[in-house]
Amino acid sequence: MATGDFCHIQFSSTDLAKTKAFFGEIFGWTFQDIPGFETYGMFQTPSGLGGGIDVSDRADPPSDQGPILHIEVDDIDATLAKVIEMGGKTVAPKMKISDEFGHAALFLDNVGNRFGLWSA
Template structure:
């Protein structure tokens, strides 16, 4: 069985501008959370089965852009698999705040960042 895309993320050097742009373009609702450094969860308004997302500030050089997060059942195994297939770990496995699981980010062989979420 294939692994589903579970989350999308948009990062920008001007997160407020990005939230406004995507909110107005797609009629999404976002509200920055100061406790998360201005990161905002996105409500696409597409119902409970829609893929969720977030828009937030860039955390470092080269991380600005759009990435998907794929839900996996074993983060460490999939990260090792990505590496074996020519990928490179960008963000090692980390716990998410609250009880939202763990995530990691790798670059595919073309350098595209892809997140894994367990």
């Protein structure tokens, strides 16, 4: 990674196992436990970008008010259907941004964090 690239994304959860299942099933994220950090789950996206999910007492509660991180997908409609199936909900349905930039949508995961979907 180069200086200035995203290198780690961290967000909160109230249920680490539930959050791992949600993002693993829908987006193919993989997870690694860190000995001694039972309240923090490391994840990696298919492209290699990684981050952590914090369920510790020091973590902010899950929120729909923080930064919006968009996840690239092939089919927004199918992904939103899977989000709902896995206990999340649509916040903003698929919308066309432009012919050049494609479409976007917003959803809440199964513990209340807001994320975006992007399809070029």
